[in-house]
Amino acid sequence: MRRNIDVSGLVDHEGGxxxxxxxxxxxxxxxxxxxxxxxSWLFLAHTDQFKKPGDFFATFMGEDPVLVxxxxxxKLKAFLNSCRHRGARVCRADFGQTRNFTCSYHGxxxxxxxxxxxxxxxxxxxxSFERDDxxxxxxxxxxxxxxxxxxxxxxxxxxxxxxxxxxxxxxxxMLDHDDDGTEVVGGIHKWVLDGNWKLAAEQFATDWYHVNMxxxxxxxxxxxxxxxxxxxxxxxxxxxxVDPNGHGAGFPVHTKNRFDAKTVHDHTDYTALRExxxxxxxxxxxxxxxxxxxxxxxxxxxxxxxxxxxxxxxxKMEVWAWTIVDKCWPDEVKQAQRLYNLRTFGPSGIFxxxxxxxxSECQAIAAxxxxxxxxxxxxxxxxxxxxxxxxxxxxxxxxSDAAGRSFYARWRTLMNTPAWHEGDAR
Amino acid sequence: MTTTNHSTVxxxxxxxxxxFEVQQFYYREAExxxxxxxxxxxxxxxxxxxxxxxxxxxRLRRQQALATAARGEAAFYDESKESLxxxxxxFDSGMAWAEDPPSRxxxxxxxVVARHVDPDDNAGFAADDLAVRSAFIVYRNxxxxxxxxxxxxxxDILRRSDEGFQVxxxxxxxxxxxLLSKNISTFF
Amino acid sequence: xSEGILVANLDxxxxxxxxxIDKSITGTDDNIALLRDDDGAVWALDDTCTHETASLAEGxxxxxxxxxxxxxxxxxxxSGDVQGLPATRNTCPHRVEIRDGGIWLFPNETP
Numbered sequence: 001m002r003r004n005i006d007v008s009g010l011v012d013h014e015g016g017x018x019x020x021x022x023x024x025x026x027x028x029x030x031x032x033x034x035x036x037x038x039x040s041w042l043f044l045a046h047t048d049q050f051k052k053p054g055d056f057f058a059t060f061m062g063e064d065p066v067l068v069x070x071x072x073x074x075k076l077k078a079f080l081n082s083c084r085h086r087g088a089r090v091c092r093a094d095f096g097q098t099r100n101f102t103c104s105y106h107g108x109x110x111x112x113x114x115x116x117x118x119x120x121x122x123x124x125x126x127x128s129f130e131r132d133d134x135x136x137x138x139x140x141x142x143x144x145x146x147x148x149x150x151x152x153x154x155x156x157x158x159x160x161x162x163x164x165x166x167x168x169x170x171x172x173x174m175l176d177h178d179d180d181g182t183e184v185v186g187g188i189h190k191w192v193l194d195g196n197w198k199l200a201a202e203q204f205a206t207d208w209y210h211v212n213m214x215x216x217x218x219x220x221x222x223x224x225x226x227x228x229x230x231x232x233x234x235x236x237x238x239x240x241x242v243d244p245n246g247h248g249a250g251f252p253v254h255t256k257n258r259f260d261a262k263t264v265h266d267h268t269d270y271t272a273l274r275e276x277x278x279x280x281x282x283x284x285x286x287x288x289x290x291x292x293x294x295x296x297x298x299x300x301x302x303x304x305x306x307x308x309x310x311x312x313x314x315x316k317m318e319v320w321a322w323t324i325v326d327k328c329w330p331d332e333v334k335q336a337q338r339l340y341n342l343r344t345f346g347p348s349g350i351f352x353x354x355x356x357x358x359x360s361e362c363q364a365i366a367a368x369x370x371x372x373x374x375x376x377x378x379x380x381x382x383x384x385x386x387x388x389x390x391x392x393x394x395x396x397x398x399x400s401d402a403a404g405r406s407f408y409a410r411w412r413t414l415m416n417t418p419a420w421h422e423g424d425a426r
Numbered sequence: 427m428t429t430t431n432h433s434t435v436x437x438x439x440x441x442x443x444x445x446f447e448v449q450q451f452y453y454r455e456a457e458x459x460x461x462x463x464x465x466x467x468x469x470x471x472x473x474x475x476x477x478x479x480x481x482x483x484x485r486l487r488r489q490q491a492l493a494t495a496a497r498g499e500a501a502f503y504d505e506s507k508e509s510l511x512x513x514x515x516x517f518d519s520g521m522a523w524a525e526d527p528p529s530r531x532x533x534x535x536x537x538v539v540a541r542h543v544d545p546d547d548n549a550g551f552a553a554d555d556l557a558v559r560s561a562f563i564v565y566r567n568x569x570x571x572x573x574x575x576x577x578x579x580x581x582d583i584l585r586r587s588d589e590g591f592q593v594x595x596x597x598x599x600x601x602x603x604x605l606l607s608k609n610i611s612t613f614f
Numbered sequence: 615x616s617e618g619i620l621v622a623n624l625d626x627x628x629x630x631x632x633x634x635i636d637k638s639i640t641g642t643d644d645n646i647a648l649l650r651d652d653d654g655a656v657w658a659l660d661d662t663c664t665h666e667t668a669s670l671a672e673g674x675x676x677x678x679x680x681x682x683x684x685x686x687x688x689x690x691x692x693s694g695d696v697q698g699l700p701a702t703r704n705t706c707p708h709r710v711e712i713r714d715g716g717i718w719l720f721p722n723e724t725p
Contacts, residue, residue, distance in 0.1 A: 094483040099683040109684040118666045118684050187500025191605035216521035348610040350516045356608035357524040
């Protein structure tokens with residue numbers, strides 16, 4: 001028996017309040033796996049990670065381990081990384097090239113299409129045993145958008161592109177500089193954080209506000225004089241995009257916005273990009289800002305950082321961060337962006353070091369009885385949401401909680417909606 | 427155990443005395459890092475420093491050779507002396523909140539094996555310079571209960587001068603795949 | 615000395631790889647795996663691993679051996695002798711000649 005929690009009382013979208021139980025309660029977390037992760041499009045990998053048939057990549061959808069493969073027919077597929085026999089992982093490598101996945105427990109082997117191709121002592125099974133019935137559990141839908149691969153367990157999802165809505169316009173500012181698109185730098189930064197996954201996902205959707213304080217030390221380093229950023233950096237204006245499906249993106253807006261890494265900036269043809277993407281994007285999300293694709297994929301245009309926040313229980317997450325670059329950039333430009341990324345973000349990055357501490361601090365005390373009952377304030381920019389006539393969809397000020405409010409509103413809707421797998425059972 | 431005549435044989439094991447001097451150098455370095463004296467630490471690094479800490483992955487047995495990321499792939503550090511100085515400015519700002527209050531660290535350096543550099547294999551170095559491998563454990567304790575233990579190896583080339591040693595090349599291999607820490611806010 | 619059968623061209627197989635030739639072409643009991651080692655030499659073995667139903671043509675070829683892609687038993691390319699569990703039986707090698715870039719198979723003749 002399972003009792004679902006009505007979370008209406010925990011998310012006050014109109015009043016801008018959030019109940020801390022959303023970060024600490026175990027039943028709520030389990031319900032998230034059932035009703036938020038299972039039916040949603042979840043980020044898997046970048047298409048550039050799959051060049052030859054046999055290329056595979058191990059990741060998670062929620063807490064489920066999956067293997068993403070490129071089949072012989074050059075199709076992308078994904079499977080639960082769990083042998084159908086006794087459930088061990090069929091692959092313990094992070095990524096690579098293979099022809100089969102053989103479970104090291106009893107030797108059951110699967111091909112790149114997830115078909116069970118070899119069962120030792122197959123004669124020992126009854127007549128009714130058919131290998132075709134025992135292939136790896138396949139993720140039913142995989143779709144890509146401009147290099148990003150998403151998958152969902154939902155048997156009847158709305159198409160990925162439709163679920164992105166206007167968010168796609170903002171994403172293109174990073175993903176669609178030219179017809180060649182992006183590629184990934186080899187390897188991934190992976191590290192653990194003590195905090196609920198939503199602390200990170202919401203920050204990347206809605207929070208420019210924290211930059212001046214949390215990242216003060218990094219802004220000091222970046223300032224040319226070393227005495228601190230100029231006023232115009234600290235008091236920036238811009239827009240924050242608010243999406244009904246819970247996505248969010250915020251960015252300062254300025255005609256002279258540019259990439260931070262000098263080599264990247266020098267190489268960039270802003271004029272050509274204005275032609276292709278339009279002034280609004282070049283003056284905003286091309287080079288700046290933060291974004292989250294609901295539920296747990298985020299990115300930073302300034303340094304090509306794309307990342308996923310893997311949930312590992314209500315109070316832990318594991319971050320996986322890639323660096324993407326434009327395919328057509330010369331090598332020294334790619335290197336410059338890669339180095340700028342790892343020096344600013346990633347676990348040793350001068351910006352990112354401070355984010356981890358914020359989230360673990362919020363999480364560490366949230367479970368106390370009195371503390372847990374004190375609501376959190378998401379009221380910045382209440383009532384400021386509007387169509388601004390320049391940026392698509394609903395937007396708010398750069399400094400606003402609007403995207404955070406709509407992130408949790410979407411979360412609330414999914415949490416209160418039985419997913420396909422629940423049938424009539426409540 | 428024979429006593430070998432240790433001259434500066436290229437590729438040869440350095441003398442007992444040299445090992446002692448290298449270890450003392452490493453202990454001094456560890457002390458500076460544990461005391462947060464990063465500016466002083468920088469003086470132990472050569473101007474042409476190359477400092478690299480690649481990520482590590484789990485691979486299929488057949489692809490084991492790829493388990494350490496290649497140069498140009500994901501790395502925790504990929505630095506010159508200038509870029510390290512740039513990073514260190516963050517600590518000087520007085521606003522590095524992730525280190526306020528500061529972590530308590532203890533750098534333990536061990537397993538030091540020093541060999542004379544073979545100049546044929548290492549352009550820009552002399553047989554007097556040293557190729558040194560060491561192992562480390564860095565214990566970090568933070569706030570009330572946060573603990574991290576970083577273990578790994580360092581492959582250094584130390585340049586020797588009358589003033590002592592400087593680290594010219596360092597490759598750090600951390601013995602972790604997923605970094606089991608919320609950040610890396612020290613150096614190795 | 616039988617006449618060989620032209621079964622493939624050298625260009626059809628990259629070093630370290632293999633291809634399977636159907637038994638209907640070779641007249642043998644089993645399909646034949648043509649395996650090209652990393653020194654460029656081509657060898658031929660019965661394609662089906664002696665352990666389970668795996669195709670050795672899909673295996674990993676290097677250093678005088680082919681490794682079965684399913685459970686990793688190795689077979690000597692020249693003698694077909696098995697090296698390493700879980701397979702326990704040797705496989706059968708067949709002689710191969712290269713003439714003018716063509717691969718000629720001599721079924722059932724030992725190399």
